[in-house]
Amino acid sequence: MIFCPCCNVQNSIRNQRKSLLNLRKSASKTKACHLLNDLLKELTQSDVRRLAWAIGSPSLFDSNDPVWKSRLRTDAWSASELARCSPWLHALDRNPQSLSDAIGDPLINAPLGHTFEKFVLLWQSQRPDVRHATRGLVVKSGNRTVGEFDVVMLRHDGIIETLEVTVKYYLNLNPTLGIDGCIGPRAFDRMSDKFKKMTERQTSLGDTEAGRITLAKWLTEQCGEPKAPEQITVENFALARGYLFHPSADALIPKELSPNHGRGLWQTDAIALPGPHWRNLAGREWLGPYRGEFAESGWPNDPAMPRMYACIHERNGQWDESERRFVVRADSGLLKSV
Template sequence: MPPRFNNPIVRDLAWVAGSPALLDSQLLPIRDPLQGSIWRKDPDYLWHELSALDAAPHRLAELFSDSPDRRLGSHYERLWHTLLTLAPDTRILAHNIALRRGAHTLGEIDLVMQAADGAIVHLELAVKFYLGRADLHDPQQSCSDPQHWWGIDTRDTLAHKLDRLTQHQLPLSQRLPELITAHRALPLPEVSAAWLQGGLFTPLGQPMPLPSGGIAPPRPLHWCPVRALKELPTRSRWLQLPHKEWLMPPAAGAAQTLCPSDMHALCLRLGRHRARMFCAAGDDSLSAERLLCMDDAWPG
C-alpha cells in the first residue's frame, strides 16, 4: 500500500506504478514496464523514491515535462516516461516514434525501452475506461465478449482496441529498419507488448462477468446513468473527480463530499454528453470505490 502523497502528479505516479493491468496475456501480449525491476521486488524502495519527490516537487519540472496536449492518454504516457526515468534499472531509448514511408505516416510507436533484464522492449501504453453493456451480454456465458465493453466514446470498444493493437500497433516495431528516420541507431526490439490500465466498469446493480483475460480490479468499479443516482443509498458520500484527475483518488479532505441527490444535481448542472467520475469518500487509497456516471441517453 503506497503512503499518502500530496502532490497531484506524484499521486498519479503512484496510481500508475501501483495499479494492475486491465487484462492478462490471454488476448494480447502484456508486459509490465517495470517487470523485473528492483521496484517490483522491493516496493518500499519505489514508495521511498516517490515520497522524496513529493517532499521536493520542484524536481518534477525536470522529470515531468509540461505539454499543451491535455488528453488523459498523453498525460498517462508522460507519467510512465517519468517513472522509467526515475527507476534505477530501466532506460528509455525512444518514445512517440512516427513511422513514415515518404509523406505517408503509417503509425507511431509509443515507447522503446531497455528493461531491467536488459531486453529491448517495444511497448504500447494506454489508459482506458470501458463500460460493460449487460444488455448485450448473454447470461449463459461465463465470460463477456470484448465487443460488449464500450468506451465513453462509443466508437471505442475493447474489441476494437485489441484488434488495433494486435493487427497494427504491435507489429510496427518489426518494420523499424525500413521506416525509421530520426532514430537510425535504435536497436530492433526483441519484445513487442502492450500495457493497458484504467478500469472495466460493470453496470450498477447488474452483474456482468469480465471478458476473458480481464483482471478483477482492486476496488469496485461501476457505471450508471444519471437517473440511477437516486437509487444509491442516501447516506453514502462521494467525491467528484475532475476529468483530468481520474487516476489517483484525491487527497483526504481535498473536496466537499456529495450525497446522491447532490451528485444528481451536479450532473444536471454540468449538462449532457459529459462523463462524471465519483469515488467513495473517506478512502484515499488505490482501492477506493469508483462510480462513472453517464448521460441518460448514453450510448444513443
C-alpha cells in the same frame, strides 16, 4: 434501486456494494495491490500518488492470455517495479518539482492518454538498465503514418525496448456480449477494437520494416549511436491500466480482462448516487484513487462525456476515495451503442 437498461436487472445498492467490496478484497490479494495500497497511504502529493498508481495498479487485460505472446506487462512485474521505485516515489513526494515539470499544468486540457504516457516515460526513463528514452515516436511509410511508438527505451545492453501504453475506462454496457459489450465514454471507443489493435498491430510495430527504420533513425539522431535497421535488436511490450465499470457487482466479466482489473459501477443520472459525499473527478484525477479536498478542482470537464464520481470519506482532514462510479445521461446515445 439501480436499473440496468441493458440487462433489465434490478439490484439493490446495498447488495451491489457488498458484492463490490468482496470483489475488491479478492483483487487486493495480489502483491502489487498490497504494495500500492501501502504506498498510497504514505504519499501525500497528488501527482506522486498518480505516478505510483501508474506503476503498481493491476493490468486491465489478462497477461496470461496467449494472444499477448508474453508481451503484456504482468502484475508481478508491476509489483517488482513498484518496490524498486518506492524510495524514488518518497523522494518525489518530498520534492515534487521535477515531476510537475515533466507532467505539466493540470489546467491545460490535454488528452488523458498523453498525460498518462508522460507518467510512464518518467518512470521508465529512470530504470537502471535504461540510458535513453522518449515517447510519441511516429512511424511512417513514405508519406503515410502507419503507427506510433508510445514509449521507446535504449537499454545499456544495446537492446531497444518499445512499450505500447494505454489507460482506458470502459462501461460494461451489455455483459452478455463479452468484450463487444464494453464501450468507452465516447461510443466509438470500443474495448474490442482496442484489444485487437494492441494485440495484432501495436505490439508488433517494432518488428515491421517501417518501425525498425524509425527506431534506427532515433538511435542515430537522438542517441548518437548509428546502426542500420537490420542491425538493431527490438523487444516489444505493452502496459494496460484502467477500469471497467459494471452494471452490477456480479455482472459477467469479459474473459480478456485480468481478474484483478480496476472496477466500479455505472448508472444513469435518472438515479441519485447513494450516500452523502460524491466528488466529480476531472482530468488527471481519473488516474488512481482520489485523496484531497472536498471542493472540486474546476479542471476542464467535457459536458458531453459521462461523469466519473468518487465516493469520498473524511479522514484526518483529507477526503479519501472508497469507490468509483460512472454516471451516464439517461438519454445518452451511448446506452444504445451495443
